[in-house]
Amino acid sequence: MSLPFHLSQRARQTAEPPISYFMEQAVGNPGLISLAAGLVDGASLPADDVRGAVEQILRDPARAREALQYGTTQGYAPLREKILANLLALDHVSRRDLDATPDDVVVTTGSQQLLYLLGELLFDPGDIVITEAPSYFVYHGILASLGVRTLAVPMDQDGMSTDALDELLQQLERAGELGRVRLVYTVDYFQNPSGLSLSRERRRQLLDIVQRFSKQQRIFILEDAAYRELRYEGDDAPSIKSLDAGNQHVILTMTFSKPLSPGLKTGYGLLPRDLVGPLLRFKGNHDFGSSNFNQHVLDQLLANGVYDRHVEELRGAYRRKRDIFVAALREEFPASTGMRFANPEGGMYVWLTCPEGLDTGLKSPFMKACIKEGVLYVPGECCYVGNGATPCMEARLCFGVATPEELREAARRLGRAARAVGLPRRSLPRAAGCRA
Amino acid sequence: MSLPFHLSQRARQTAEPPISYFMEQAVGNPGLISLAAGLVDGASLPADDVRGAVEQILRDPARAREALQYGTTQGYAPLREKILANLLALDHVSRRDLDATPDDVVVTTGSQQLLYLLGELLFDPGDIVITEAPSYFVYHGILASLGVRTLAVPMDQDGMSTDALDELLQQLERAGELGRVRLVYTVDYFQNPSGLSLSRERRRQLLDIVQRFSKQQRIFILEDAAYRELRYEGDDAPSIKSLDAGNQHVILTMTFSKPLSPGLKTGYGLLPRDLVGPLLRFKGNHDFGSSNFNQHVLDQLLANGVYDRHVEELRGAYRRKRDIFVAALREEFPASTGMRFANPEGGMYVWLTCPEGLDTGLKSPFMKACIKEGVLYVPGECCYVGNGATPCMEARLCFGVATPEELREAARRLGRAARAVGLPRRSLPRAAGCRA
Numbered sequence: 001m002s003l004p005f006h007l008s009q010r011a012r013q014t015a016e017p018p019i020s021y022f023m024e025q026a027v028g029n030p031g032l033i034s035l036a037a038g039l040v041d042g043a044s045l046p047a048d049d050v051r052g053a054v055e056q057i058l059r060d061p062a063r064a065r066e067a068l069q070y071g072t073t074q075g076y077a078p079l080r081e082k083i084l085a086n087l088l089a090l091d092h093v094s095r096r097d098l099d100a101t102p103d104d105v106v107v108t109t110g111s112q113q114l115l116y117l118l119g120e121l122l123f124d125p126g127d128i129v130i131t132e133a134p135s136y137f138v139y140h141g142i143l144a145s146l147g148v149r150t151l152a153v154p155m156d157q158d159g160m161s162t163d164a165l166d167e168l169l170q171q172l173e174r175a176g177e178l179g180r181v182r183l184v185y186t187v188d189y190f191q192n193p194s195g196l197s198l199s200r201e202r203r204r205q206l207l208d209i210v211q212r213f214s215k216q217q218r219i220f221i222l223e224d225a226a227y228r229e230l231r232y233e234g235d236d237a238p239s240i241k242s243l244d245a246g247n248q249h250v251i252l253t254m255t256f257s258k259p260l261s262p263g264l265k266t267g268y269g270l271l272p273r274d275l276v277g278p279l280l281r282f283k284g285n286h287d288f289g290s291s292n293f294n295q296h297v298l299d300q301l302l303a304n305g306v307y308d309r310h311v312e313e314l315r316g317a318y319r320r321k322r323d324i325f326v327a328a329l330r331e332e333f334p335a336s337t338g339m340r341f342a343n344p345e346g347g348m349y350v351w352l353t354c355p356e357g358l359d360t361g362l363k364s365p366f367m368k369a370c371i372k373e374g375v376l377y378v379p380g381e382c383c384y385v386g387n388g389a390t391p392c393m394e395a396r397l398c399f400g401v402a403t404p405e406e407l408r409e410a411a412r413r414l415g416r417a418a419r420a421v422g423l424p425r426r427s428l429p430r431a432a433g434c435r436a
Numbered sequence: 437m438s439l440p441f442h443l444s445q446r447a448r449q450t451a452e453p454p455i456s457y458f459m460e461q462a463v464g465n466p467g468l469i470s471l472a473a474g475l476v477d478g479a480s481l482p483a484d485d486v487r488g489a490v491e492q493i494l495r496d497p498a499r500a501r502e503a504l505q506y507g508t509t510q511g512y513a514p515l516r517e518k519i520l521a522n523l524l525a526l527d528h529v530s531r532r533d534l535d536a537t538p539d540d541v542v543v544t545t546g547s548q549q550l551l552y553l554l555g556e557l558l559f560d561p562g563d564i565v566i567t568e569a570p571s572y573f574v575y576h577g578i579l580a581s582l583g584v585r586t587l588a589v590p591m592d593q594d595g596m597s598t599d600a601l602d603e604l605l606q607q608l609e610r611a612g613e614l615g616r617v618r619l620v621y622t623v624d625y626f627q628n629p630s631g632l633s634l635s636r637e638r639r640r641q642l643l644d645i646v647q648r649f650s651k652q653q654r655i656f657i658l659e660d661a662a663y664r665e666l667r668y669e670g671d672d673a674p675s676i677k678s679l680d681a682g683n684q685h686v687i688l689t690m691t692f693s694k695p696l697s698p699g700l701k702t703g704y705g706l707l708p709r710d711l712v713g714p715l716l717r718f719k720g721n722h723d724f725g726s727s728n729f730n731q732h733v734l735d736q737l738l739a740n741g742v743y744d745r746h747v748e749e750l751r752g753a754y755r756r757k758r759d760i761f762v763a764a765l766r767e768e769f770p771a772s773t774g775m776r777f778a779n780p781e782g783g784m785y786v787w788l789t790c791p792e793g794l795d796t797g798l799k800s801p802f803m804k805a806c807i808k809e810g811v812l813y814v815p816g817e818c819c820y821v822g823n824g825a826t827p828c829m830e831a832r833l834c835f836g837v838a839t840p841e842e843l844r845e846a847a848r849r850l851g852r853a854a855r856a857v858g859l860p861r862r863s864l865p866r867a868a869g870c871r872a
Contacts (some may be wrong), residue, residue, distance in 0.1 A: 003684060005654040006618060007714060008560050014717045039506050047500035050729075054490045064483035068699035070475050109545055109723045116722050121447045142721045182442060218441040248439060263504035263729035278443060281450045285578045286552050287545045291727045293486075293699035 014145040033410040036376040038192065038348060039401035044317050045261055046301075046310050053300035063296070071292030073284045074276075075107025075268070079299040083107075083268050086302070087252070090228065091242035099247040104273055106280065109290040111226055111255040111267030115139055117282050118222065118251060119146045121275070122182050130168065131185045132160045134383030134394070136192045136224065139185060143385070149180075150386040159198030160186055162205040169213045183220035183251075184210060188240065189228040190347025193383045193396035197345065203240050210249055220272075221250045229259045229311050231346035232319035241270060248272050256298055258348070259311045264294045318348065318400070325350060325399040325407040332415030337423055341397075348400035352377075354393040358423060361392050369417035375410045450581040469846040472812040474628065474784060475837035480753050481697055482737075482746050489736035499732070507728030509720050510712075511543025511704070515735040519543075519704050522738070523688070526664065527678035535683040540709055542716065545726040547662055547691040547703030551575055553718050554658065554687060555582045557711070558618050566604065567621045568596045570819030570830070572628045572660065575621060579821070585616075586822040595634030596622055598641040605649045619656035619687075620646060624676065625664040626783025629819045629832035633781065639676050646685055656708075657686045665695045665747050667782035668755035677706060684708050692734055694784070695747045700730045754784065754836070761786060761835040761843040768851030773859055777833075784836035788813075790829040794859060797828050805853035811846045 058064045074080070080102040088094060095101060108114040123129065125147030131139070133152035143150045153164045165184065172178050184206070188198040198206070210219045223240045241252035255267035271279065283289070301307045326343050329350065333339035338355030352360075360366055360379045370376065380394025397414075399407055494500045510516070516538040524530060531537060544550040559565065561583030567575070569588035579586045589600045601620065608614050622642070624634040634642070646655045659676045677688035691703035707715065719725070737743045762779050765786065769775035774791030788796075796802055796815045806813065816830025833850075835843055 002682075002710065003650055003654040004652075005656070005710075006558065006560075006563070008556060008558060011557050011714055011718070014714075014721065016713075016717055016720070037506075042501040042505060045501055045504040047494045047497065047504065050504065051490060051494040054487060054494075058483045058487040058490075061483065065478040065481055068481040068483065068486065068697040069478060070473075070693075070698040109726065112721075113723045120444060122442060122444060124442075124444050127442070138721075138724070145718075145721055214439055216440075218439040220441070257506075261504040261729070262506040263727065263732075265723065265725070265727040265729070274438065274441075277452075278447055278450075281452055282447070282581075284452070285450065285548075285574075285581055286722070287549045287701065288574070289701070290545065291699065291701040291730055293697070293701070293730065294727055296699075 010145055010147070013147055015141060032371075032374050032376055033402055033406045033413065034376040035397040035399070035402065035410055036378045037401065038398050040258060040262055040348075041314070041317055041321070041400055043403070044314050045263075046306070049301060049306045049310060050261065050264075050297060053297045053306070056300055057296050067293050067296035069292065071289045071295060073280050073289045074103075075105065075290065076292060076295040076299055077102060079107060079295050079302070080105040080268075082299060082302040084270065087239070087241075087254075087270055090236070091238050093242050097245075098242060099245070100270060104247070104276060105268055105270055106276060106283070107266060107268050107290055107295060108283070109267070109287070110257055110262075110265050111224065111253045111269070112138065113286070113290070114253050114267055114269045115222075115224075116142055117279055117286070119143065119148070120282050121279050122220070123148050126180065128172065128177065128181045129183055129185060130165065130181065131385065132187070132191065133388055134193050134380060135185065135385070136187055137378070137382045139224075140385040152384065152386045152388055154388070155191070155194060155196055157196065158202050159188060159191070159196050160202065160206065162202050162209060165206065166209050169209065173213070178213060179216050181213070181219050183222050185222045185224065186240075187224045187226070189225050189237075190230065190344055190349070192227070192347070193349055193378065193380070194351045195342060195344030195347055195349045197237065198240075200237050203237060204243055207240055207243050207249065214249070218248060223250050223252045225252060225254050226258055227347040228254065230315060230318055230348070232315060232322060234345045251275065259314060260298070260301070260307065264298060266290060266294050266298055321399050321402075321404055321407060324404045325397075325411065328408045328411035329414070332411050333418070339418070339423070348398050350397040350399060351380075352395040352397055354395070354418070355423070356393065358418065358421065359392045360395045364392075365421045366417060369420045370414065373413035373417045375413040375417065377414075446581055446583070449583055451577060468807075468810050468812055469838055469842045469849065470812045471833040471835070471838065471846055472814045473837065474834050476694060476698055476784075477750070477753055477757070477836055479839070480750050481699075482742070485737060485742045485746060486697065486700075486733060489733045489742070492736055493732050503729050503732035505728065507725045507731060509716050509725045510539075511541065511726065512728060512731040512735055513538060515543060515731050515738070516541040516704075518735060518738040520706065523675070523677075523690075523706055526672070527674050529678050533681070534678060535681070536706060540683070540707055540712060542705050542707060542712060542719070543726055543731060544703050544705065544719070545723070546693055546698075546701050547660065547689045547705070548574065549722070549726070550689050550703055550705045551658075551660075552578055553715055553722070555579065555584070556718050557715050558656070559584045562616065564608065564613065564617045565619055565621060566601065566617065567821065568623070568627065569824055570629050570816060571621065571821070572623055573814070573818045575660075576821040588820065588822045588824055590824070591627070591630060591632055593632065594638050595624060595627070595632050596638065596642065598638050598645060601642065602645050605645065609649070614649060615652050617649070617655050619658050621658045621660065622676075623660045623662070625661050625673070626666065626780055626785070628663070628783070629785055629814065629816070630787045631778060631780030631783055631785045633673065634676075636673050639673060640679055643676055643679050643685065650685070654684060659686055659688045661688060662691050662694055663783040664690065666751060666754055666784070668751055668758060670781045687711065695750060696734070696737070696743065700734060702726060702730050702734055757835050757838075757840055757843060760840045761833075761847065764844045764847035765850075768847050769854070775854070775859070784834050786833040786835060787816075788831040788833055790831070790854070791859070792829065794854065794857065795828045796831045800828075801857045802853060805856045806850065809849035809853045811849040811853065813850075
């Protein structure tokens with residue numbers, strides 16, 4: 001007989017993250033073409049480069065000893081130097097411009113761990129976090145687990161609506177709740193899931209708003225720039241961090257998972273200096289440092305230029321896949337079908353909006369038809385949280401992991417599934433489609 | 437001007453772990469011989485073996501893709517198979533004896549992460565955890581951060597006193613607090629810090645007590661067997677887990693850090709089945725899986741027998757170091773000095789008890805003298821928490837990381853430091869020493 005046991009309050013509000021389901025579907029189901037899991041392109045994974053880096057480290061007895069031994073909680077110092085240099089180069093700024101040093105960089109077990117640590121550090125139950133609608137659903141899981149009240153601000157083609165953010169903060173201030181607002185979370189380059197980026201103007205506006213409403217205490221911006229380096233066209237925009245001259249408001253997080261290898265599970269953050277110590281106390285309790293070996297491997301790949309070369313190649317590979325996928329979707333879903341999607345400038349996601357009546361939810365006929373056809377996506381409804389409406393006719397399609405041929409086939413399967421649930425091959429004009 | 441910001445309740449009760457200080461002293465201070473940090477023997481780190489395993493994985497395109505891609509939250513399935521097989525082999529039991537499968541194994545970022553995740557999962561503020569006195573101080577840091585009330589049970593030569601545990605649980609029951617007791621934490625092989633092991637008889641008794649007091653709800657035993665494989669003499673004792681026929685009470689945690697390489701930062705747990713799902717929900721939020729690449733490397737090292745061979749060699753290396761260190765300590769501190777220490781049967785620690793009057797605390801004259809001489813230890817006072825007295829004249833001496841020559845020199849420095857603060861070269865009989 002099994003005895004009951006006590007689960008913590010936090011455990012009772014911690015749900016199964018949807019990503020586990022999708023990743024396991026993808027890992028365990030080779031017949032299925034998964035556009036759901038945010039895995040990366042397998043053909044691009046840098047096997048030879050990593051092997052070369054490991055050789056160089058482990059053939060040198062002194063380096064081998066260092067890499068296979070414990071490291072520090074904050075992360076390998078030479079790697080933190082190179083991370084900072086990479087961030088500064090992306091923004092064409094100097095250390096002095098940002099008032100940043102390698103001691104403001106923290107290396108974590110993927111950027112996910114940094115998101116979690118920050119939550120533990122900054123949020124008490126009932127505190128308020130503002131995200132974008134839609135937003136990265138895995139982060140929503142963290143917020144729910146921590147008992148945070150999550151509010152969302154709509155997006156348009158320029159990313160998070162700063163007008164709506166301003167309005168929301170005014171409302172909160174009037175309600176006496178401004179003091180509970182801890183941070184604004186934005187995935188500001190090729191957002192997961194929408195593929196949208198925050199415009200240059202809005203970056204400055206977002207920082208201004210947050211500074212303006214930091215009255216009794218500081219409101220942070222958590223800038224999740226995981227996809228920044230995966231731009232396929234258009235001009236790069238400066239990070240919000242690079243505009244934060246006093247290094248007070250913006251926590252910038254990035255990762256080596258997307259531009260290099262998720263298997264090495266290493267992310268990092270550039271933080272306001274007074275957050276670093278308190279954050280490391282948590283990280284000390286979690287693991288007193290992420291894999292030191294992997295950090296040495298990454299340091300080697302950054303030192304010898306392999307990382308830059310790899311990211312350049314990867315951009316080419318993803319750009320080709322994006323082009324193939326978007327062309328195949330256009331083939332299946334001409335504008336007349338009422339299906340809408342943009343050509344993302346970077347990242348790994350195409351955000352599909354179906355005509356009214358074509359629901360994409362987890363239990364929708366369309367989802368069932370897709371699984372029957374052998375293609376998987378993330379329902380848009382998973383990406384909304386908190387206040388406001390939850391649209392039920394969107395889908396996140398990841399073109400990162402499937403091969404070009406699989407992407408063409410996935411588009412065909414999506415087309416067949418959509419037609420199986422009533423989407424005409426060439427639908428009536430949109431107004432008519434909405435009435436269906 | 438720096439604006440204040442809100443720290444969570446948990447952050448406010450999260451202290452700097454003492455281990456960070458000691459590890460940074462060791463990493464950053466090459467002149468010092470550190471017996472404080474629990475680093476491992478550098479000369480034994482398996483550089484060639486890891487290089488070979490990486491070669492084998494990354495030269496095979498299919499394996500390379502798998503290893504460099506995301507893994508699962510629970511851990512690489514073939515590795516979990518081998519971990520379970522290793523645990524069963526150590527205890528000479530079958531899967532059926534334990535009612536255990538690879539799905540009951542969770543792979544974590546060192547065993548430290550498992551300790552943290554379990555705390556988040558099981559403890560609310562004010563809940564009670566029972567540890568040994570002394571115990572692993574890093575775990576105390578986790579408990580404090582989670583707001584747990586920590587009670588400690590004294591140890592003797594047979595490990596945790598089960599009589600004292602029984603008495604404590606009776607007291608708690610009488611006080612109506614039994615329902616707040618979540619688990620009993622034991623480092624049951626060559627304990628960090630004392631080097632003591634739980635006797636065979638006590639293992640059974642401990643499980644019986646916990647079962648007996650699991651009245652309204654289950655009390656767990658968290659069996660931290662990090663050092664089990666590092667036995668240098670004497671017979672192995674069965675894990676408490678192997679006695680837990682219903683697989684309900686014992687959470688067993690071990691690590692690849694001590695017997696192989698801390699740089700790969702991989703630990704694991706074998707859990708009662710109904711804990712696995714809730715635990716993985718937390719791990720999903722933390723990182724959705726520890727480094728997949730490192731798990732593939734470890735899987736390869738277990739598959740080809742390298743792991744077993746390495747552990748065997750490591751036992752030899754540590755046994756020699758222990759013998760050298762204990763002999764050097766005997767040389768410096770003959771029994772007549774009143775200094776006491778046992779010859780540990782395994783693990784990495786010698787527990788030194790000084791005669792009365794010779795304090796070892798962080799701010800003691802002895803600590804200052806040691807730093808001046810160039811040797812560092814962990815004060816015993818760091819290893820006590822909660823109820824009961826905190827002895828101030830003990831020291832944890834790790835012989836894991838220093839070379840044989842450094843260990844001899846460290847003993848000489850300890851001797852000089854002790855004499856500098858008044859320990860006579862040949863002290864008076866103990867009674868007299870206590871009066872000093």
